[in-house]
Amino acid sequence: MRYGIKxxxxxxxxxxxxxxxxxxxxxGPKINFGDESSLTINYAAQxxxxxxxxxxxPEGDDDTTDIFFRRNRLMFVGQISEKQGFYLAIQQQGDxxxxxxxxxxxxxxxxxxxxAYYNADLAPVFKVRAGLAKDQLVRENNxxxxxxxxxxxxxxxxxPLTRLSRDYGVIAWGNLAKSKVQYRLAAMxxxxxxxxPKSSLRYTGRxxxxxxDPEDGLTYSGTYLGQKKVFTVGAxxxxxxxxxxxxxxxxxxxxxYTAFTYDLFFEYPTSAGTFTASGAYLDVDFDDAYKGGDPDxxxxxxxxxxxxxxxxxxxLLPKKVGPGNLQFFGRYEKWEFANLNDVFDQExxxxxAGLNYLVKGQNLRYTxxxxxxxxxxxxxxxxxxxxxxAMLQFRF
Amino acid sequence: MYLFCKRNKGVLLFITALAxxxxxxxxxxxxGGYDVPETTQTDxxxxxxxxxxxxxxxxxxxxxxxxxxxxDVNEFRTNFDLGHxxxxxxxxxxxxxxxxxxxxxxxxxxxxxDMVLSGPTMDxxxxxxxxxxxxxxxxxxxxxxxxxxxxxxxxTRAYFTFRYWGFPKNxxxxxxxxxxxxxxxxxxxxxxxxxxxxxxxxxxxxNPSFGGDLRASLQDMIQVAEGTISNALIIDGRGATASCYDxxxxxxxxxFPNDAGITTDYVAFEGHINGATAISWGGLFQEVDYxxxxxxxxxxxxxxxxxxxxxxxxxxxxxxxxxxCRTGNIASTLxxxxxIMGWKVQLYDASWSQWGQLxxxxxxxxxxxxxxxxxxxxARSGLMTFNNGYLAAGEGIENPAAGxxxxxxxxxxxxxxxxxxxxxxxxxxxxxxxxAPGx
Numbered sequence: 096m097r098y099g100i101k102x103x104x105x106x107x108x109x110x111x112x113x114x115x116x117x118x119x120x121x122x123g124p125k126i127n128f129g130d131e132s133s134l135t136i137n138y139a140a141q142x143x144x145x146x147x148x149x150x151x152x153p154e155g156d157d158d159t160t161d162i163f164f165r166r167n168r169l170m171f172v173g174q175i176s177e178k179q180g181f182y183l184a185i186q187q188q189g190d191x192x193x194x195x196x197x198x199x200x201x202x203x204x205x206x207x208x209x210x211a212y213y214n215a216d217l218a219p220v221f222k223v224r225a226g227l228a229k230d231q232l233v234r235e236n237n238x239x240x241x242x243x244x245x246x247x248x249x250x251x252x253x254x255p256l257t258r259l260s261r262d263y264g265v266i267a268w269g270n271l272a273k274s275k276v277q278y279r280l281a282a283m284x285x286x287x288x289x290x291x292p293k294s295s296l297r298y299t300g301r302x303x304x305x306x307x308d309p310e311d312g313l314t315y316s317g318t319y320l321g322q323k324k325v326f327t328v329g330a331x332x333x334x335x336x337x338x339x340x341x342x343x344x345x346x347x348x349x350x351x352y353t354a355f356t357y358d359l360f361f362e363y364p365t366s367a368g369t370f371t372a373s374g375a376y377l378d379v380d381f382d383d384a385y386k387g388g389d390p391d392x393x394x395x396x397x398x399x400x401x402x403x404x405x406x407x408x409x410x411l412l413p414k415k416v417g418p419g420n421l422q423f424f425g426r427y428e429k430w431e432f433a434n435l436n437d438v439f440d441q442e443x444x445x446x447x448a449g450l451n452y453l454v455k456g457q458n459l460r461y462t463x464x465x466x467x468x469x470x471x472x473x474x475x476x477x478x479x480x481x482x483x484x485a486m487l488q489f490r491f
Numbered sequence: 492m493y494l495f496c497k498r499n500k501g502v503l504l505f506i507t508a509l510a511x512x513x514x515x516x517x518x519x520x521x522x523g524g525y526d527v528p529e530t531t532q533t534d535x536x537x538x539x540x541x542x543x544x545x546x547x548x549x550x551x552x553x554x555x556x557x558x559x560x561x562x563d564v565n566e567f568r569t570n571f572d573l574g575h576x577x578x579x580x581x582x583x584x585x586x587x588x589x590x591x592x593x594x595x596x597x598x599x600x601x602x603x604x605d606m607v608l609s610g611p612t613m614d615x616x617x618x619x620x621x622x623x624x625x626x627x628x629x630x631x632x633x634x635x636x637x638x639x640x641x642x643x644x645x646x647t648r649a650y651f652t653f654r655y656w657g658f659p660k661n662x663x664x665x666x667x668x669x670x671x672x673x674x675x676x677x678x679x680x681x682x683x684x685x686x687x688x689x690x691x692x693x694x695x696x697x698n699p700s701f702g703g704d705l706r707a708s709l710q711d712m713i714q715v716a717e718g719t720i721s722n723a724l725i726i727d728g729r730g731a732t733a734s735c736y737d738x739x740x741x742x743x744x745x746x747f748p749n750d751a752g753i754t755t756d757y758v759a760f761e762g763h764i765n766g767a768t769a770i771s772w773g774g775l776f777q778e779v780d781y782x783x784x785x786x787x788x789x790x791x792x793x794x795x796x797x798x799x800x801x802x803x804x805x806x807x808x809x810x811x812x813x814x815x816c817r818t819g820n821i822a823s824t825l826x827x828x829x830x831i832m833g834w835k836v837q838l839y840d841a842s843w844s845q846w847g848q849l850x851x852x853x854x855x856x857x858x859x860x861x862x863x864x865x866x867x868x869x870a871r872s873g874l875m876t877f878n879n880g881y882l883a884a885g886e887g888i889e890n891p892a893a894g895x896x897x898x899x900x901x902x903x904x905x906x907x908x909x910x911x912x913x914x915x916x917x918x919x920x921x922x923x924x925x926x927a928p929g930x
Binding site: 153155342344363387400432475 | 697700
């Protein structure tokens with residue numbers, strides 16, 4: 096009797112956990128092949144309703160309202176054996192007009208093979224990923240796309256890659272000291288066009304130290320929704336020699352690419368709620384190629400030479416509000432760009448605040464965010480603006 | 492205290508995390524700013540002293556993000572050959588020579604000369620001149636007759652062309668007083684030496700934006716005339732009296748070769764667009780007597796005086812000025828003045844040489860009477876004097892078909908900007924999404 100009650104209680108608890116705050120649970124169909132192999136298909140989407148107070152009308156300064164898929168993704172997770180697997184993701188985005196710093200005249204859409212890589216879990220201290228995979232330098236870029244603390248990760252934290260922040264290469268990584276320390280080493284394609292001074296690889300090294308519960312995967316979370324106590328500090332460095340020309344027409348001023356970052360993530364559940372605080376600094380350098388007579392476009396712009404940081408904080412209420420959980424968030428960012436849309440030494444301050452309503456954790460989530468983008472130097476084509484976004488996120 | 496800390500451990504850790512994070516990011520998180528090209532820090536109108544400083548520093552045709560290109564916009568090659576600022580490159584304008592700055596293009600309904608360059612032609616020009624994204628362009632002109640304000644319209648037309656194709660304002664300069672001012676300040680500095688530059692591979696598609704909203708098409712002007720575009724004021728830059736504006740007959744000559752037996756042809760009617768006002772473009776300039784021997788050159792008046800000139804006809808900064816003349820050249824001086832001040836302005840590129848041609852057969856024009864593009868209607872034109880009532884022997888009304896094909900029932904009167912916008916958007920620059928590549 097007692098055993099049965101305990102078993103029932105355990106079953107009830109297990110069942111209940113599925114409906115409390117699942118974070119990475121994705122319940123797509125699983126097809127088994129023999130004893131070891133399987134294929135799981137998952138689907139996740141983020142549908143945006145977004146309004147910006149500029150970008151339309153005869154003079155381009157009337158409000159713009161847009162509805163589009165920020166991410167619309169089909170994922171295939173393959174397990175070949177106990178220690179080997181693969182991952183494939185294809186994604187549709189759009190059709191959208193509202194972008195990070197401007198509103199396009201016509202809607203833009205994309206369809207891509209997003210990720211395609213092989214995983215080998217050889218040992219806790221040594222794992223390999225090879226194929227088309229995430230750039231490993233920046234923490235927030237490696238937080239799951241579907242579990243951010245705020246509406247999305249920083250708009251300005253990306254490094255210069257043209258493959259949707261993914262790259263072809265090999266990542267060796269592992270966890271040490273009982274998963275208190277994690278390292279990542281990557282050799283990837285980086286810049287790869289005929290306009291490059293040399294065909295070089297891009298090398299990345301990242302390490303983090305986690306003081307409470309471990310973050311022992313390659314994908315972080317923007318919030319663990321109170322399921323973990325996390326305090327992690329990390330740093331990374333990236334280098335690609337002879338990445339761009341400062342004068343493409345003359346093929347002179349060969350410039351190296353370097354980038355470094357440091358970051359902190361803290362989240363702690365308490366009886367008063369779950370508190371989250373996180374921030375990072377990133378510096379991207381092209382050896383001042385932007386000063387060349389005809390600089391490579393990759394050394395300027397949003398992902399060109401720049402430095403900046405973000406800070407974000409969140410508070411998850413301890414009890415449900417209605418059928419779901421309510422989480423408040425705010426974030427602040429400050430970035431300086433060597434040359435952004437032909438404005439030299441441009442500075443952007445970005446501030447946003449909002450709330451998440453998690454009906455089934457990250458599997459069904461509503462987010463509303465208000466954001467202000469402030470340009471230090473305004474021109475006739477560059478003006479401050481406000482953006483309001485409502486997001487529906489669902490995962491299967 | 493111990494119990495408080497124990498029970499509120501998470502809150503205290505959160506506060507500690509913020510206490511570490513905030514100062515670190517605010518203090519250590521600033522990698523510092525970046526250098527800014529000196530040449531982008533001046534106003535559009537520059538003095539000879541500023542340009543001479545750039546010449547002496549080796550910025551003209553130099554390397555790096557502060558390189559300067561001096562474009563001498565000239566009607567006659569001989570003027571340029573006689574003397575120009577060292578390092579200048581010639582850009583031809585207008586009659587007397589094949590023009591680098593114009594094309595014959597159809598604004599939907601009828602062909603027009605002196606139209607803004609198409610995308611491929613503009614790219615060919617800027618590549619020949621060696622222009623790239625980090626070039627500061629100075630417009631000037633070697634004048635055949637010193638002191639003439641009419642030389643300015645060559646330069647301001649070039650300024651409009653580059654603004655239309657998205658070159659940022661801080662990269663475009665006009666040498667106020669043109670070569671005459673430079674020569675007065677630095678006698679003996681002008682040269683006949685020819686400079687060559689390496690061509691670039693730059694395209695207007697790489698510019699951060701397309702300036703289609705700086706140019707008014709026929710379609711735009713009809714909407715303004717009929718009042719469907721609000722907060723707008725049409726300004727004829729040729730003045731209000733003894734002019735096309737007041738209906739003086741035979742003020743606007745044709746733009747295409749005359750038909751057989753015709754020595755001079757005119758547009759179908761004179762007058763002005765509904766709601767238009769007029770100023771004399773010469774009133775934007777003032778004379779400079781550098782050496783006490785009479786007028787040496789002209790410069791733009793101070794901004795306050797120019798604002799007063801436009802203010803006298805009711806223009807305020809929040810109203811969009813639609814400026815025109817006969818072919819969009821004189822009006823480019825008004826465009827430049829307003830654009831430099833940061834006021835809203837669009838240049839009606841085809842101007843009255845187009846508007847005045849779009850009359851119906853019943854009024855001596857060449858459009859079918861039921862063409863939707865007729866401008867000889869009370870809803871669109873405030874005053875109409877039909878030239879066919881005043882023709883002398885050897886004179887005629889211009890037939891627009893002499894320049895190409897007439898599309899009397901075209902579905903759009905905005906073809907040039909539609910075509911140019913599509914050309915710009917087909918690039919890899921700011922015309923696309925402009926978003927970061929990461930997702």
